[in-house]
Amino acid sequence: MIPNENFADTIIVGGGLLGSAVAWGLTRLGQKVIVLDEGDVALRASRGNFGLVWVSGKGEFLPPYARWSRLSSELWPQLAEELIEQTGISPVYQKPGGVMFSLTEEDLARKREQIGRMKDYNGPKGYGARMMDKAELDEMLPGLGPDVLGGTYSPHDGHCNPLFLLRGLHAGLQKAGGCYVSDAPATKIEKEGSSFVVSTSHGRYAGAKLILAAGHGNRWLAPQVGLEVPLIAEKGEILVTERARPLLTMPTHLLRQTGEGTIMIGDSHEHTGYSTRSRSTVIADLARYAVHCFPALAQLRLVRSWGAVRILTPDGCPVYQQSELCPGAFSINCHSGVTLAGAHALALAPAIAEGALSGELDAFHPRRFANGTVKSAAH
Amino acid sequence: MAPSNPRRIDQGRVVTFSFEGQTVRACEGESVAAALTAAGIRDFRNSIVSGQPRGIYCMMGACFDCLVEIDGVPNRQACMTEVQEGMFVRRQAGAVEVKA
Amino acid sequence: MNTEIVDLLIVGAGPAGMAAAVEAAKAGLSVAVLDEQPRPGGQIYRNVETAGATRDKVLGPEYVAGRSLADSFRQSGVRYMPGALVWNIGTDMMVDYSLGGHSSQIQAANVLAATGALERPVPMPGWTLPGVTTVGALQILLKSAGLVQPDAVLVGSGPLLWLVAQQMVAAGMPPKAIVENTPRGRVLEALKYVPRALRARSYLLKGLAMIRRVRRAGVPIYRHATALRVEGKDRAEALRFRAGGKLHRIESGNIALHQGVIPNQQITRLLRAEHFWDEAQKCFRPKLDDDGQSTAKGLYVAGDGGGITGAASAALEGRLVALGIAGRMGHPVAADRIARLRVVLARDAAVRPLLETLYAPAPEILSPADDVTICRCEEITAGTIRETVRLGAPGPNQVKSLLRTGMGPCQGRVCGLAVSCLIAETRKQSPQVTDYYRIRPPLKPLPLTELAAFEPAPDTPEVIEK
Numbered sequence: 014m015i016p017n018e019n020f021a022d023t024i025i026v027g028g029g030l031l032g033s034a035v036a037w038g039l040t041r042l043g044q045k046v047i048v049l050d051e052g053d054v055a056l057r058a059s060r061g062n063f064g065l066v067w068v069s070g071k072g073e074f075l076p077p078y079a080r081w082s083r084l085s086s087e088l089w090p091q092l093a094e095e096l097i098e099q100t101g102i103s104p105v106y107q108k109p110g111g112v113m114f115s116l117t118e119e120d121l122a123r124k125r126e127q128i129g130r131m132k133d134y135n136g137p138k139g140y141g142a143r144m145m146d147k148a149e150l151d152e153m154l155p156g157l158g159p160d161v162l163g164g165t166y167s168p169h170d171g172h173c174n175p176l177f178l179l180r181g182l183h184a185g186l187q188k189a190g191g192c193y194v195s196d197a198p199a200t201k202i203e204k205e206g207s208s209f210v211v212s213t214s215h216g217r218y219a220g221a222k223l224i225l226a227a228g229h230g231n232r233w234l235a236p237q238v239g240l241e242v243p244l245i246a247e248k249g250e251i252l253v254t255e256r257a258r259p260l261l262t263m264p265t266h267l268l269r270q271t272g273e274g275t276i277m278i279g280d281s282h283e284h285t286g287y288s289t290r291s292r293s294t295v296i297a298d299l300a301r302y303a304v305h306c307f308p309a310l311a312q313l314r315l316v317r318s319w320g321a322v323r324i325l326t327p328d329g330c331p332v333y334q335q336s337e338l339c340p341g342a343f344s345i346n347c348h349s350g351v352t353l354a355g356a357h358a359l360a361l362a363p364a365i366a367e368g369a370l371s372g373e374l375d376a377f378h379p380r381r382f383a384n385g386t387v388k389s390a391a392h
Numbered sequence: 393m394a395p396s397n398p399r400r401i402d403q404g405r406v407v408t409f410s411f412e413g414q415t416v417r418a419c420e421g422e423s424v425a426a427a428l429t430a431a432g433i434r435d436f437r438n439s440i441v442s443g444q445p446r447g448i449y450c451m452m453g454a455c456f457d458c459l460v461e462i463d464g465v466p467n468r469q470a471c472m473t474e475v476q477e478g479m480f481v482r483r484q485a486g487a488v489e490v491k492a
Numbered sequence: 493m494n495t496e497i498v499d500l501l502i503v504g505a506g507p508a509g510m511a512a513a514v515e516a517a518k519a520g521l522s523v524a525v526l527d528e529q530p531r532p533g534g535q536i537y538r539n540v541e542t543a544g545a546t547r548d549k550v551l552g553p554e555y556v557a558g559r560s561l562a563d564s565f566r567q568s569g570v571r572y573m574p575g576a577l578v579w580n581i582g583t584d585m586m587v588d589y590s591l592g593g594h595s596s597q598i599q600a601a602n603v604l605a606a607t608g609a610l611e612r613p614v615p616m617p618g619w620t621l622p623g624v625t626t627v628g629a630l631q632i633l634l635k636s637a638g639l640v641q642p643d644a645v646l647v648g649s650g651p652l653l654w655l656v657a658q659q660m661v662a663a664g665m666p667p668k669a670i671v672e673n674t675p676r677g678r679v680l681e682a683l684k685y686v687p688r689a690l691r692a693r694s695y696l697l698k699g700l701a702m703i704r705r706v707r708r709a710g711v712p713i714y715r716h717a718t719a720l721r722v723e724g725k726d727r728a729e730a731l732r733f734r735a736g737g738k739l740h741r742i743e744s745g746n747i748a749l750h751q752g753v754i755p756n757q758q759i760t761r762l763l764r765a766e767h768f769w770d771e772a773q774k775c776f777r778p779k780l781d782d783d784g785q786s787t788a789k790g791l792y793v794a795g796d797g798g799g800i801t802g803a804a805s806a807a808l809e810g811r812l813v814a815l816g817i818a819g820r821m822g823h824p825v826a827a828d829r830i831a832r833l834r835v836v837l838a839r840d841a842a843v844r845p846l847l848e849t850l851y852a853p854a855p856e857i858l859s860p861a862d863d864v865t866i867c868r869c870e871e872i873t874a875g876t877i878r879e880t881v882r883l884g885a886p887g888p889n890q891v892k893s894l895l896r897t898g899m900g901p902c903q904g905r906v907c908g909l910a911v912s913c914l915i916a917e918t919r920k921q922s923p924q925v926t927d928y929y930r931i932r933p934p935l936k937p938l939p940l941t942e943l944a945a946f947e948p949a950p951d952t953p954e955v956i957e958k
Contacts, residue, residue, distance in 0.1 A: 028884075053887025053927065060893045156492070180894045184883055195886035228958075246958075254489040255467060255901065255937060256440055273896075274487045287956040290764075291933050293588045293597075293948045300943035307866045309490045311944070314467060314937040315903055396745070398639040401663050402546040419637065421542060426637035434727055434745075436621040440900075445726050447622035449868075449906075451629035451636075452535055453528060453936075454610050454756075456869060456901040457620075467901070467937070471632075474530060491696040 015210070015217050021047040021192070022367075024211050024220035025232060026199045029059030030350030031357060032226030033182035038191035038362025042096075042312070045216050049199055049211060056087065057286065058228050059350055060173040062269065063251060063279050063319020064197065065264055066352050069113060069142045069167040072134070073127050078330040079134040079377035081356055083141075086169045093173070099188055102181035105272040109263040111170025112145070112154050113304065114161045126164050142167035154262055170255050172264040174272055175351045177191030182358075194218075199227065202237040204339060209238070217268045223366065225344040228324045229287070238337040239338025241380055242346055243327055248283040250295045250320040252303070254313040261307070266317075268307055276313065278303040281320075291318040323348045326379075333361070333370050333377040397432040409479035412454075418475040425451060425458045425470035427470035436460050436470060459484040495949045498524045498571070500589050500817055502601035503759060506534015507558065507803045508795025509606035510565040512810035517568040519818035519825055524598055525535045526576040526589055532562050534608055534937050535628065536803045538635040547638055550663045552655075554698075554803075555635075560806065578611050580933035581763055581955045585790045588946075590938055595946040602790050602817050605760060605946075606810060609753035609796035612775070612853060613910040614648060617862040618722025619749065620868055623729075627750035631656045640665045641746040645731050647720060648750035650851045651699060657750075658702045661709040669712045669742050671733055673751075673854045676716050682849040691842035714740065718856055722747055751853045754909055755797045761931035763788035769924035772848045773800055773908060774858075776928055783820075784813040792817070801841060808837040866914065867907040867910045869900020874914055881918040888912050888929050904929045 023039055025032045025138055028050030036046045051057070068086050086108070093106040115121040125144055132140045145153070146163045153166060167304030187193055198214035202223065204210070209223035223238065225231050235242045256274035270276050281295045296318055304311045322348055326332045331347035343365055364370055370377070411428060418427030425448050428436065435445035437459050438464035448458040451471045458470040461482040466489075470481075500516050502509045505527035516523045533540045537558030539547075548556050573591060580588040585600045611626040618624065618756040627646055633639040634656075640663045646653050648772075649672050657667050686704070689696055707713065716736040723730040723741075730743045754775040760767065765786035767776045778797040784792045794813045795806035812833050859867065862875025872895050885891045888898070888911050895910050898904040908929050916926040934943075 050884070050886075053889045054930065060889075176893050176896075180880075187883065193884040195612065195884045195890075253899075254940065258487050258489045260490050283953070285953050285955045287958050288954045290954050291580070292951055292953055293582065293586075293933065293946070294951050296580075296933065297943055297946040297948055300940050300946075304940055304944040309492065311939075311941040312490045314490060314939050315943060317899065317903065317936055318932055318934070320932075343720045396642045398633065398641045399665060400638050401550060401640060402544055404638075419764075421539075422637035425635055426639060429633060430637065430639055436622075439620075439871060440869075444620065444871075445622050446620065447727075448625055448629060450611060450626050451632040452610075452951040454902060454905040459901075472528065 015219050017122060019047065019216060019218045021218070021220045023222040023224060024049065024209060024218050025226055026211060027226035027228060028183070028193055029196070029226065029228060030056060030062070030179060030354060031345055031347065032224070033179060033186065033358035034354045035224060035345065035362045035365065036191055036224060037066050037182045037186040037365060038358035040191040042363060044366060045190060046186065047194065047220065048186065049197045049213055049218060050193065050195045051198045052196045056229055056289070056322055058348070059175070059179060059297050061249065061251070061319060062279060062351050064172050064175045064351060065111070065266070065267060066108070066171045066173055067111060067266070068169040068352070069111060069165060070127060071349070071352070072330060073131055075330045075376065076134045076244045077373040079131060080373060082352055083135055083138070083169060084360060085353045085356035086171070086348060088359045092355045092358050096181040097183055100181050100184040102177055102184055104178035104181055104218065106171060106173040108164055108171030110168045111264050111266070112150065112164055112166050113266045114150060114157060114164035116160050116162060116306070118162065128165065141169045154265070156260065156307050156309050158306050161306060170264065172269050173351065174180045178351065178354060199234060201271050202234060221341060222365070223342045225342070228346065229322065231344050231346055235344045238336045238342035240334055240336050240342070240344050241379065242332055242344055243379060244346060245325040245327065246287050247323045247325050248281065248285050248290055248320050249279065249323050250281045250283070250287060250299065250318060252278040252296060252315050253317050254278070254310070255316050257313055260309060268303060268372055276310065287322050289320045289322060291320050298371050327382050331377045332379050333374055334379060335370055343386045398430055399412050400430065407475045407477050409475055409477065409481060410481060411481045422475060423471050424460065424462065424473045424475055424479070425483060428470065438486050440486055443486065496598045498522045498598055498600050499821060500602045500604060500814065501526065501598055502532060502604045502606055504608060505529070505532040505565070505572065506536060506606060506608050506795060506806065507561060508608070508806040508810035509534070509604070510561050510810070512604055512606060512794055512814040513570045514564045514568045515811045515814035516818060519815065520823045521818050521821065524573065525570050525589050526573045526578050528575065530574050530575050532565055532572070533558060535632065537562065538632060540674055543635070547635065550659055551635065552659065552662070577936055579935045581759065583763070584952045586949070586951060587860040588948065590942060594940050595938070597948055602792060604792045604794055604813055605797055606795045607756045607759060607797050609800060609845045610756045610905055612751045612754045613906050614749035614751045614857055615864045615866055615874070615910055616720045616722065616857070617861070617864055618724060618728065620865055621722055621724045621728045623724070623727045623745045624722055624747045624749065627653050627656050627748040630748045631659065634659060634663070642719055643668045644746040644748055645669045645671060645742055646746045646748050647671045647673065647731060648752070650750050650752045651847065652753070653750045653910060654699065654702045654706060657706045657711065661706055661711070666709045666711045668744055669714065670706070671717045671720070671731065671735070673717045673720060673856070674715070674851065675854055678850050682846050683851055685846035686857045689843045689846040690895060691839055695843045706820045718886050720856065730840035732893035751857050752851055753796065753800055755799060757928065758905065758935050759904070760786055760788070760791065760793060760797070761928065762933065762935065763791050765791060767928065769922060770799065772845065774852055783816040784809060801844065805837055805840045808833050808840065812837070821883070859917055866910050867897040867900065869902050870896045872897045877911060881915050887926055888915055892929055896956060898929045903931060903935070
């Protein structure tokens with residue numbers, strides 16, 4: 014017998030940035046939700062997040078993703094405001110624009126090509142990113158090293174504190190009547206009548222709708238509702254320095270200064286399966302590159318490093334789908350849980366509540382991988 | 393009531409260094425933290441989040457409370473650094489100021 | 493660039509590390525000993541080589557006895573690297589260390605973590621004020637600089653507290669007061685371990701003699717103290733507490749806290765060795781087999797880092813681990829000697845259950861009030877931690893992500909155990925289930941320039957296929 018309190022309109026498996034954002038969005042629409050999350054030492058890709066709310070370059074080979082990211086950056090201020098009001102926890106969202114710098118002519122040419130390809134993706138709204146030469150970059154972001162040749166700037170890019178975001182979403186969804194159950198990894202999903210029933214070590218939970226947002230866990234959970242999710246594990250390591258007085262005036266794709274003053278340095282792309290260990294070879298490479306790109310960093314100390322396993326789809330773009338075999342069951346995956354938090358909370362959640370991933374959202378169905386012509390963009 | 397300063401039970405060779413412009417007489421072989429403590433200096437830094445005064449706590453390099461700036465290098469553990477003649481020591485005032 | 497290779501790399505030159513080095517070298521192993529301090533001795537024999545006659549007299553014969561071990565260590569022929577900070581160890585036992593501002597590597601076949609113990613955190617209102625230190629800190633001031641604080645108030649419980657009090661008496665500057673917070677009923681609880689402890693009776697007698705000397709010096713002793721708090725605005729000014737049914741206030745600018753010591757887990761956690769919660773010692777200890785090897789292959793532990801057993805046992809364990817490794821690497825070792833060492837080790841351990849019961853941390857320290865700072869680096873209070881747990885954070889790593897506890901430079905050395913215990917209490921579970929922070933490199937902060945100049949050898953990374 015499933016106790017009354019374990020029933021909800023929607024059960025969400027996974028309390029990371031994806032699951033929590035959608036859950037929060039659903040509670041906002043008056044739904045009763047239960048979020049089932051794992052214990053303390055789990056893969057937790059959401060903990061390994063750089064904190065960028067980044068639009069530039071997203072969806073170069075899948076225009077709907079470019080528009081989805083842009084929509085999310087437009088919805089982010091509303092998400093931030095509502096979280097602050099509701100919970101008092103600010104995700105510290107800032108949108109000073111963002112810079113991506115290049116150290117080689119090839120890379121600059123690549124960026125120019127990308128801007129050219131994407132310039133009409135947002136129609137009359139415009140794409141927003143533009144090329145910058147060294148002099149312009151230096152004015153915008155003083156301190157870049159002499160080997161930086163130039164780069165791009167977009168006014169739509171920004172950053173936040175991803176851990177505060179998660180904290181706020183958790184607090185907010187609970188404040189609005191939702192439940193968050195930790196230490197409850199899902200072991201089995203069944204259909205009982207019109208409800209989806211999820212078994213965990215903490216008991217069984219039932220809901221009319223089910224959303225699988227368990228990151229890499231979706232790979233084995235999704236088949237239980239007739240879905241397949243192609244995911245690749247890739248490790249990314251980040252370095253974090255001691256706190257410094259304001260030094261980086263705006264976020265870049267590899268360096269950003271947090272609200273506390275620490276500077277985050279990214280990032281690596283390692284194929285070590287599901288390992289999350291930090292390697293000193295990678296630490297040395299990241300440190301060297303960082304000091305090369307921004308020489309003043311040489312005056313700071315590295316306090317800690319971390320590594321997390323990215324949730325990558327074959328083309329680096331989100332995978333959202335609804336089950337035909339089990340209508341009402343959805344699976345969602347992406348590796349940009351921070352950038353897309355706005356869209357997840359305020360656009361995806363309503364779409365799921367309505368029961369259909371229609372319009373541009375259909376572009377994120379994994380059937381797009383079936384014809385074999387998948388272009389993996391930089392992420 | 394001003395706390396009484398610690399007493400030395402023995403004396404070694406004198407080493408002098410400066411702390412915030414004052415000259416401090418220390419003994420060879422002791423740590424900057426011990427020397428400052430001997431001189432009656434208890435607050436070494438302002439804590440990074442709220443600016444509270446902090447000083448020595450563990451004296452064994454574990455707590456990172458005794459951070460000072462030594463010879464221009466910030467955030468050094470005073471208890472893990474031996475005094476050197478002519479060292480230039482200052483309080484660690486919050487976050488590091490990176491010079492252009 | 494060729495990386496140095498050794499049979500055994502020892503981190504820590506305290507009694508366990510020094511004894512292990514001596515045995516390993518004698519058995520024919522190539523050994524490197526890396527220690528952060530400029531001279532050998534660890535904390536217990538800190539500065540023993542250069543103490544001098546006055547300090548010898550004050551610190552006592554047991555301290556002085558460490559000198560011969562330091563001498564043997566110096567003469568052992570091992571590669572001793574003082575001032576070296578080990579900041580990472582790969583799963584392949586490649587050790588990254590920093591020395592003189594440069595980072596290098598040594599490829600070890602085996603690593604012995606002999607990094608000893610840390611003071612248990614003693615959170616109470618006002619404990620972050622300048623003037624509040626650990627009791628261990630007072631002893632280090634004495635050992636490393638010959639300094640004694642004249643108006644010190646020693647607060648808490650444990651053998652170290654009495655030892656330091658006695659040393660201060662010997663130095664002619666007894667503590668202003670001792671405020672013991674051992675709860676009532678402990679002596680009764682501990683009585684059942686006395687017969688066993690009598691096997692190590694010399695230790696017991698020394699302890700009682702210590703306490704007697706302190707009493708005879710006229711030091712006021714308060715017992716079963718509760719409601720401890722340090723008062724002061726910008727520095728410690730007084731200690732307030734309740735004892736004997738009365739409220740007390742003792743003025744002092746030097747308040748030293750102690751609630752026992754706990755294993756330093758930084759290296760064992762870095763290598764993701766399995767740990768267990770020792771309910772008697774109220775701390776985490778790495779799981780070790782009979783050879784002292786952890787569940788991280790190639791990583792051994794000897795001394796207080798494996799569980800609190802004191803200096804004599806630390807040296808014995810160091811010897812046994814070294815002899816075991818040497819034997820397994822094909823060097824001849826005397827089996828009867830190993831057997832004898834084990835006998836002495838067992839005898840030395842006999843006093844532990846008594847001490848652990850008598851001096852287990854007080855409930856008030858394990859469960860501080862909401863407004864008490866727990867993470868000193870990031871200034872997070874007990875109440876904030878409890879609230880975050882109530883909102884669903886299942887353990888210390890989630891709490892760390894959400895609140896930044898353990899993200900400061902100390903990387904949990906001070907707050908770690910307190911945070912785990914608080915979470916365990918709030919979730920009504922054993923700390924065994926709660927577990928502890930994940931520890932990552934660098935073990936201590938390092939300048940980015942040093943890391944940028946570091947040229948590590950290609951590694952064999954861990955790969956996990958699910």
